Amino acid sequence: PPPSTLDLTREEYLRYSRQLLLPQIGLPGQTALKRSRVLIVGIGGLGSPAALYLAGAGIGTLGLIDHDVVETSNLHRQVLHRTSTIGLPKVLSAAKALRDLNPHVQITTYAEAFTPGNAEDVIAQWDVVLDCTDHPKLRYLISDACVLLGKPLVSASALKLEGQLIVLNDPPGKGPCYRCIWPRPPPPESIISCGEGGVLGPVVGAMGVMQALETIKLITRPKGKELTQPRMLFFSAAAETMWRTLKMRGRREGCVACGQQGIKNLGSEEEYALFCGVPNAFAL
Amino acid sequence: PPPSTLDLTREEYLRYSRQLLLPQIGLPGQTALKRSRVLIVGIGGLGSPAALYLAGAGIGTLGLIDHDVVETSNLHRQVLHRTSTIGLPKVLSAAKALRDLNPHVQITTYAEAFTPGNAEDVIAQWDVVLDCTDHPKLRYLISDACVLLGKPLVSASALKLEGQLIVLNDPPGKGPCYRCIWPRPPPPESIISCGEGGVLGPVVGAMGVMQALETIKLITRPKGKELTQPRMLFFSAAAETMWRTLKMRGRREGCVACGQQGIKNLGSEEEYALFCGVPNAFAL
């Protein structure tokens, strides 16, 4: 349906007035945001700022999925959580903060791991997915599920002083998927987590904020304004030129997920774990 | 004094463990952060994420100065505040959130405007200053006070879909000041505030996060590692290349603030207001 002034309450007009002023948003953009359903997988260093800015902007329904609880060592970078919510499931800690930031946003929480068992049922409920997780097996699984269900995916990662961001399967069925860019997983001995390698808060924070921005751009852009050249945003806090925009390849014809012979259903937990060389599956 | 393990409690070790792992931080960096005093002028769209990430990282003492109260129209971008703190002074709303994020950080609040009357007394108490304000007359005043008192200044701004960031007077007495870069103020009719022009939350959010990052880099860098080439980080959410690093000029010999004939004392409120062509001084 076309946007109508009836779509926003008086309080919402006031609340969003500073972005309603922007010609790139305006009433059509704001109603598109309000009607959209965005899922954030992982409410940690990336998910915290992404959720804050998406809730602030007035996404209609935000989904949060994470099976972790808040820990002290999260708080230097996971700025959505609080010392007083240590021990709570992250999705509950986050929902509390987000509802107080913007009560107009509906929050749906999944206090569970994202697995091949629930991936399709969960992803099917949402319009856009943010990958804010921290392991390649989850990254392949989320991408496969987004390809299978035709959802665009805003994927970011960070470690130490560096970060990467790419919008995948956008538009669905046309843009490259995670497997187009990385057809084979890295060897397990090369995989370093934030727990092992460390990460600086504002580095992962900047990547999460950029995920929120890309999501808002994706939801509010005019039809036909999809970018054709995939780009990766690459960040390095120690480099002289901290931010670089890298031109990436498009869809890979022979991609096992999104290619002509594409994916028909997700693999099992064991298959994703084996593919990425990690034995203890989705319990990480 | 050299860093010692006595400088951090066991809880702090745990809390900062993911950044203590980084060779660029480590124990010397963490103790430098703990010993530092950082002032944030303006707790709005820039100040919110800057304060969150600086508090998370373990800055010893954070100063917050702002005379505004939280309003509904702030919340789409000022993600440190909450619907439940609407009407509270921003510094109190912020202090509440930051103390719960990290109780190890001492928070000093100034619920007042930053003016030529208090500028020197306030700035003198701090090691690094973040300009998170929204008007050129404040930007000139903050820079002049930082020059006068020898403090580095991390300055950022944002409007609509764009942002700018530059580290000034760094190292103090050597790097350019705000007046070196912008010797003459813009004509008043060209000055657009976020209230008039609008701003997208993640745009100003990204700039505030980058201010936190530059501040952490400045505090933890080894002696003698100061950058000699001043750079401006320039952001444009609508451009194909969103982030650009611009090479800027160094200190201007004839600068009225930091040059050889440099500043001896700050002007009056009327002088800053007149300089920027705005009659109603610091009451904005």
Place this chain on the structure above:
Amino acid sequence: MPAEAMAPPAAETKTIPITVEFSGGLELLFKNQRTYKLSVPDVDPSTNAATTVGYLVKHLAADVMVDARKELFVVEGSVRPGILVLINDADWELEGEEEYVLQPGDAVLFVSTLHGG
């Protein structure tokens, strides 16, 4: 030396292709278009010398700008206070300001200073 070499060179007009970009709200003065691909003559007809950024500024204000409020871009013949000029991503004060001689492929960026936060 053959006679024709003595003749003055033919008045060949060569042009220099450059990119001009506006941001920080300046694009609103230029038909809301951020980027222009322009060709400027390699010799400034008013000076008979190589074309400089100073020439480009006057050309933009006179021939490309559509907004009548010229003072929002140029004041007293120069770019107004509060606008930074970047030549290939470097402050033009590092490059000789208005005297900088344009080279083929140069990118000139005009940025209005932002004050919001």
Place this chain on the structure above:
Amino acid sequence: MPAEAMAPPAAETKTIPITVEFSGGLELLFKNQRTYKLSVPDVDPSTNAATTVGYLVKHLAADVMVDARKELFVVEGSVRPGILVLINDADWELEGEEEYVLQPGDAVLFVSTLHGG
């Protein structure tokens, strides 16, 4: 044609200056140095053809890399899975991958994929 032109060309070794950059942790395998200014021969001695990025990868693994765990950079003669190669900020798959012929001034960036969040 004078006789000396018939002789085989003198073994002039021309070199191509390039920049190589490592990130995402790969710099740890290369003396913790992010950026290298290198010169590579313009002709690959093993093929007698123009020097490609494929040659560069082998050269880096054999002569520049200090870490003994070569498999963290090269597997079966190719860059290992999980490393992106960017030539002048474009994915090398857009440029012909290993077959891409190096040009003077090229910047080759090796990025290890990050997974943290």
